[in-house]
Amino acid sequence: xxxxxxxxxxxxxxxxxxxxxxxxxxxxxxxxxxxxxxxxxxxxxxxxxxxxxxxxxxxxxxxxxxxxxxxxxxxxxxxxxxxxxxxxxxxxxxxxxxxxxxxxxxxxxxxxxxxxxxxxxxxxxxxxxxxxxxxxxxxxxxxxxxxxxxxxxxxxxxxxxxxxxxxxxxxxxxxxxxxxxxxxxxxxxxxxxxxxxxxxxxxxxxxxxxxxxxxxxxxxxxxxxxxxxxxxxxxxxxxxxxxxxxxxxxxxxxxxxxxxxxxxxxxxxxxxxxxxxxxxxxxxxxxxxxxxxxxxxxxxxxxxxxxxxxxxxxxxxxxxxxxxxxxxxxxxxxxxxxxxxxxxxxxxxxxxxxxxxxxxxx
Amino acid sequence: xxxxxxxxxxxxxxxxxxxxxxxxxxxxxxxxxxxxxxxxxxxxxxxxxxxxxxxxxxxxxxxxxxxxxxxxxxxxxxxxxxxxxxxxxxxxxxxxxxxxxxxxxxxxxxxxxxxxxxxxxxxxxxxxxxxxxxxxxxxxxxxxxxxxxxxxxxxxxxxxxxxxxxxxxxxxxxxxxxxxxxxxxxxxxxxxxxxxxxxxxxxxxxxxxxxxxxxxxxxxxxxxxxxxxxxxxxxxxxxxxxxxxxxxxxxxxxxxxxxxxxxxxxxxxxxxxxxxxxxxxxxxxxxxxxxxxxxxxxxxxxxxxxxxxxxxxxxxxxxxxxxxxxxxxxxxxxxxxxxxxxxxxxxxxxxxxxxxxxxxxx
Numbered sequence: 001x002x003x004x005x006x007x008x009x010x011x012x013x014x015x016x017x018x019x020x021x022x023x024x025x026x027x028x029x030x031x032x033x034x035x036x037x038x039x040x041x042x043x044x045x046x047x048x049x050x051x052x053x054x055x056x057x058x059x060x061x062x063x064x065x066x067x068x069x070x071x072x073x074x075x076x077x078x079x080x081x082x083x084x085x086x087x088x089x090x091x092x093x094x095x096x097x098x099x100x101x102x103x104x105x106x107x108x109x110x111x112x113x114x115x116x117x118x119x120x121x122x123x124x125x126x127x128x129x130x131x132x133x134x135x136x137x138x139x140x141x142x143x144x145x146x147x148x149x150x151x152x153x154x155x156x157x158x159x160x161x162x163x164x165x166x167x168x169x170x171x172x173x174x175x176x177x178x179x180x181x182x183x184x185x186x187x188x189x190x191x192x193x194x195x196x197x198x199x200x201x202x203x204x205x206x207x208x209x210x211x212x213x214x215x216x217x218x219x220x221x222x223x224x225x226x227x228x229x230x231x232x233x234x235x236x237x238x239x240x241x242x243x244x245x246x247x248x249x250x251x252x253x254x255x256x257x258x259x260x261x262x263x264x265x266x267x268x269x270x271x272x273x274x275x276x277x278x279x280x281x282x283x284x285x286x287x288x289x290x291x292x293x294x295x296x297x298x299x300x301x302x303x304x305x306x307x308x309x310x311x312x313x314x315x316x317x318x319x320x321x322x323x324x325x326x327x328x329x330x331x332x333x334x335x336x337x338x339x340x341x342x343x344x345x346x347x348x349x350x351x352x353x354x355x356x357x358x359x360x361x362x
Numbered sequence: 363x364x365x366x367x368x369x370x371x372x373x374x375x376x377x378x379x380x381x382x383x384x385x386x387x388x389x390x391x392x393x394x395x396x397x398x399x400x401x402x403x404x405x406x407x408x409x410x411x412x413x414x415x416x417x418x419x420x421x422x423x424x425x426x427x428x429x430x431x432x433x434x435x436x437x438x439x440x441x442x443x444x445x446x447x448x449x450x451x452x453x454x455x456x457x458x459x460x461x462x463x464x465x466x467x468x469x470x471x472x473x474x475x476x477x478x479x480x481x482x483x484x485x486x487x488x489x490x491x492x493x494x495x496x497x498x499x500x501x502x503x504x505x506x507x508x509x510x511x512x513x514x515x516x517x518x519x520x521x522x523x524x525x526x527x528x529x530x531x532x533x534x535x536x537x538x539x540x541x542x543x544x545x546x547x548x549x550x551x552x553x554x555x556x557x558x559x560x561x562x563x564x565x566x567x568x569x570x571x572x573x574x575x576x577x578x579x580x581x582x583x584x585x586x587x588x589x590x591x592x593x594x595x596x597x598x599x600x601x602x603x604x605x606x607x608x609x610x611x612x613x614x615x616x617x618x619x620x621x622x623x624x625x626x627x628x629x630x631x632x633x634x635x636x637x638x639x640x641x642x643x644x645x646x647x648x649x650x651x652x653x654x655x656x657x658x659x660x661x662x663x664x665x666x667x668x669x670x671x672x673x674x675x676x677x678x679x680x681x682x683x684x685x686x687x688x689x690x691x692x693x694x695x696x697x698x699x700x701x702x703x704x705x706x707x708x709x710x711x712x713x714x715x716x717x718x719x720x721x722x723x724x
Contacts, residue, residue, distance in 0.1 A: 314605060
């Protein structure tokens with residue numbers, strides 16, 4: 001049985017996140033930075049990176065794991081690159097500043113590459129790549145993250161889901177890849193568990209290193225399987241991509257890395273995550289980039305599908321479909337469990353609860 | 363029954379490739395460029411990108427599809443980036459010049475990003491990333507390629523295997539990711555076919571869009587499956603990565619792209635491939651990059667495996683193992699079928715045949 005859902009307008013989610021972060025001690029501008037990223041994630045259908053994460057961010061501010069007031073510092077700057085220390089600030093604050101700096105450099109030098117350390121979970125990676133693509137750049141970002149993935153052949157979670165996002169502008173179109181380097185993120189498993197559903201084989205292992213289809217076991221073990229799955233179907237490539245991200249994040253910036261990053265929800269100290277932010281100016285290369293990109297995307301979309309009822313989509317299309325649905329509906333839908341936990345959060349923080357209404361069916 | 367194999371020293375392969383390319387009309391230096399890449403691929407165990415490809419490269423020179431004498435031109439240069447026209451030259455000639463230019467820029471500006479068009483198949487992508495890593499940079503390269511991959515949900519091959527390689531230097535260690543964005547490259551299927559063996563499910567589709575385990579069918583259809591395989595295990599991510607490569611190659615540089623690239627072995631005209639070459643100077647970021655990288659790699663390698671007989675490897679380890687075997691053995695092993703085709707090539711080009719001796723068993 002599908003769990004009961006609740007409807008709320010986008011603006012109300014934005015209001016609630018901003019007030020919650022402010023009540024926890026975050027300056028208004030930074031609270032708004034956080035609200036923009038979370039609302040965007042839910043609007044795009046990345047519900048594992050939206051309002052459901054607010055409780056974690058608030059807790060990290062309240063228990064001092066994250067400093068909500070600090071501003072990042074540029075500690076090294078050379079030509080087209082810079083190293084930024086996030087000073088343990090909020091991920092979206094660090095991320096926005098870094099991608100803006102990358103774009104400044106790209107305007108001058110064709111490309112800008114900023115590595116950040118001392119950062120925190122920055123939400124949906126696509127937020128930052130799209131920030132660049134919206135201004136005509138190819139935007140690329142990746143982040144290391146709390147250990148949740150086994151390396152190929154491995155039993156223990158010693159790598160993060162280490163997402164990578166690439167966004168590029170077309171003509172009234174865009175490419176937005178935003179992917180964990182595991183088969184799926186933990187959030188997708190959590191959604192299955194919330195609905196008492198099994199997970200497909202290939203998503204997670206149990207503590208013994210065997211694939212599991214039990215969503216409870218998967219959540220408790222926290223051992224996600226790299227993209228590619230088995231040896232025969234090149235699971236080592238998923239681990240290779242996760243390590244590539246780790247090298248461009250933790251190793252490049254001097255942040256924490258691999259199993260030395262604190263576990264999710266742990267309050268043992270700062271996460272000290274590493275991230276990379278790259279902006280590339282297509283106009284510094286061949287003219288008419290947008291035309292070619294739009295053409296390529298259309299050619300792929302209109303290529304013959306195996307099953308005519310399942311058309312070919314390019315990265316960003318599922319999110320566009322979800323955003324249309326949100327626009328038609330006039331707002332977002334949330335599960336009963338999340339609404340209940342947000343009600344408690346509002347009481348704890350003494351702010352107005354999220355205004356929402358139950359839907360009889362979804 | 364395993365096919366009969368032949369042994370030959372590295373130096374002899376280098377001699378043979380150089381002479382074959384020169385006999386086809388390639389200047390000595392450029393012929394040597396080609397020989398270095400092919401010998402390196404076979405030495406590393408990437409046998410799908412070694413001597414077995416020589417016949418194709420020679421044919422492309424002889425039939426005028428590739429211009430073996432031309433030199434690439436820088437057609438746009440701005441700060442840390444440049445656009446290079448390969449002028450339809452040999453892939454390794456274009457690739458070496460572009461990665462060297464990227465390193466020059468990285469020395470000055472922390473990063474260099476070169477996009478090339480008018481290029482040809484450049485062999486093993488890892489050659490170029492390692493060229494940068496050997497000099498202390500993080501090297502990244504990717505290339506588009508002849509259509510051989512279906513997009514996720516698709517029936518037709520409209521994308522290339524679009525490889526990406528990332529190499530980074532450690533202390534007496536390195537990370538070398540070199541991967542097609544399909545589950546496997548066509549070469550791996552060809553190797554199975556040469557041994558009359560089936561292929562694992564998840565590598566290729568037949569003309570109807572069904573997965574096939576028949577290596578003949580797979581070679582004839584030429585429809586490779588993206589990394590991730592099914593919808594449930596995120597096959598769309600493999601397609602997303604292939605499109606990312608296409609955007610950073612064909613779209614960025616103004617080269618051919620997607621299904622508009624000529625088919626493998628077609629002589630209808632220049633391939634006009636697009637490629638990107640990126641060098642990143644880790645010393646422009648946080649000090650002690652190599653120490654951290656070596657530590658990370660050791661932590662992953664020594665993490666607990668599911669099966670103690672299958673230790674965890676990082677990208678570059680399988681190649682290191684293969685190179686040790688080559689060193690012990692004193693040279694390379696080739697299948698009877700390849701040796702036979704090279705004998706014919708030597709006769710056609712009127713050069714000394716590859717000197718090799720049969721092994722009684724392998």
